Amino acid sequence: MAGRRVNVNVGVLGHIDSGKTALARALSTTASTAAFDKQPQSRERGITLDLGFSCFVVPLPGAEPGTSDTLLQVTLVDCPGHASLIRTIIGGAQIIDLMMLVIDVTKGMQTQSAECLVIGQIACQKLVVVLNKIDLLAEGKRQAAIDKMTKKMQKTLENTKFRGAPIIPVAAKPGGPEAPETEAPQGISELIELLKSQISIPTRDPSGPFLMSVDHCFSIKGQGTVMTGTILSGTISLGDSVEIPALKVMDDYSVIGRSLFKKETNIQLFVGLKVQLSTGEQGIIDSAFGQSGKFKIHIPGGLSPESKKILTPTLKKRSRAGRGETTKQEESTERPEPIQPVTLSLSFKRYVFDTQKRMVQTP
Template sequence: MLNLNVGLMGHVDSGKTTLAKALSEIASTAAFDKNPQSQQRGITLDLGFSALRTDLPAELQGHGNWNQLQYTFVDCPGHASLIRTIIGGAQIIDLIVLVVDIGKGIQTQTAECLVIGELTSRKMIVALNKIDTIEENRRVKLVDKMKKGITSVLMKTVFEGSPIVEISAAKGINLDQFVLTLKSISFIPVRDYNMPFLFAVDHCFTIKGQGTVCTGTVLQGQIKLNEEVEIPKIKSTRKVKSIQMFRQCQEIARQGDRVGICITQFDPKQLERGLICTPGFVLTTYATIIRVNRIKYFKGPIRNKSKFHVHIGYETVLACITLFKEEKVQNAEFNANVEYELIDEIEIDASDKDDHVFALLEFEVPIQTVTSALVIASKLDADIHKNQCRLAFFGRMEHHVSNKDYKSQFLPQLKIYKKKHKIGFVQRIVNESELIAAGLFKKEGNNRQAFIGLRIQLSSGEWGVINNTFGASSKVRLRFRTPLSEATLARLRQKNNSADQVKVELRFRKYVFTKDEVGNKVVQ
């Protein structure tokens, strides 16, 4: 059986759960808002799972050993406050059903779901729901108007040309046509069963006398009965006792399958939601480096040393970001042996596609993740009542930092520098090849020793070097290889004319993390 994971996404109260219930033949224990809190509040609070099995479309026959197609519906919450759950659900799906209330059209969370969908999928069908709420004499005209509006919105996304089907999930109107359209855009997803096993757990519970059941989606690889898996969060290995797919026993679970895996008993509260894997595959990660892709709809600042909520799989954690770029772009990947320039902010209208910006993300608490995981950064503390996109940027992990002592062992090797520029003035002449300069450094807390040997330039054009410190204050001694010109010396002797004062300019690079015996390392 070929399994396709179909994500039902959209604004709160657009009818996603009702549609899942109308389409599904099989329900998991976590489906259709069975959670008492969901029933009390009247909204979906967690991911729900159910399934529909159908014949394999003729277009997909002959491309594998499948003779049946199973749609596993992932019913995602729609409320703005639950966006981290929506992002977690989106990362396990193959195809999106965007549910739109015909009476309200594209709303704030509908748009956010579109953005999330663009990062995780390439196929979509739009369910224009609740047509039964529109009077019949107005329905045709309104459906046509809404379809044109949605088509216009989709033209600006990767989902341009996606089919739109008007339905009523509550009344069962046009659901047969919807399923036919869904089958027409179904495809055989890329699966790699030879990779290490990785399983995204979304629910975890104990069955007395049997073990602990972890339900979720196989992200890659496969697992068989009696094989060992690791629970990296608690650093423990367990044996697989049984596997079920919607209550049917299986001997093997492969990438894309929605299954329950029963393993040797442990306290389910220790995991709840997370990863299970081939032993040793998942790493504890304290920081990572990604190439930054700004989300064009995010209008807030992305500044160096600011904090963002970072979503990786089901994990959401606060991270402090350090932004940097390669001056002469050679490739799009991070290279620890290359020097990078620190940048203060990513411009909203940045259009230089060759200007590759990277970000070092330092997590407030370590997370469990794998190489090349998708990283999505957001501002969850933004006002959810405003019409604004909270998703800021995304990227793939290019470098894992799995050393707990990374601040002392990894960061000093990270060659990130900041361009600095200091201006001082010549205070007096020692001789025609030597001057005393002031104003380049502050009186307190300066580390003048670090700058000895660096080049400076006078506003008159001559080049020299900082030869030594001078006195106990902030002054330094400048030396020139050839004597200064008579014109420059004459200007320096005119002490009363401050407008004609000779300036001293010092340009250098200061490393952000690399230090030497006198402080942060500086070079030219």
């Protein structure tokens, strides 16, 4: 299909066994390698253990015929529902633009449903409530039961920022997970139309600092550790340095500089120039971290033990006295000690009449 695709991320959240994965399967036309509980452990236990990604493509709402941006790709982020996997749920919620809260219509609001609602209030601005498994309701009383659950959900959402959010009934997998694939899902086309009306195209900033939310990390034999994720802002190219704060990796030949340049400065123009550290070492600007203003400095001779001591955050243990007793080491708490600031100096000459506008440093 011709035309550039505009992507939005829709989270599928809810209590365990509310039919989230079945709903994602019914909506999707393309699945990733991690979609629909493909892990052996997930199939064995019958629950979602990791984030699953799949998508479907529809015409972009409001697009003029003949324009290049005619397709809207809706990426579904299928999140686990088990309480012990709350960190994985939060990881999925931080990349979504809209949230589908899936409710088992026969059970109503449950513990993890409420937790997902709280996460949604923090992570996104729009919500669609999906009342799933309507096929399990008695046919004669089905509409009355749907209306009753709709009113309950409206009352639940009344004191949240999602007040007035649309609520739609569906049956993603009629007959349950073990039923044969003979009956078509109910309400899926209506749900797609509802999603199209609720989706707002997010603004992605390719010129901002590079920020990627990591959703999977695994090892490939002969290659090493591989991370996959969703880029929320900025761009990256081969050879760029990426900071992974959670790893807290340190070495004797590299330091990260900041506050020397403005965020809008193209630091690539300064790569290769020498900088002087207030600790005495001389370094070379090696690379930049997007347009965050941070940059990597290579120290050819390495940091001295004194400099490493200054630059390394230290944690001091603090003892707590027992009540009515002399001070003793009952428990230890760690707190970071203040770090002595290290300043950077960059000196260069730029000649007014130089057409190439080179920056020159004296040896």
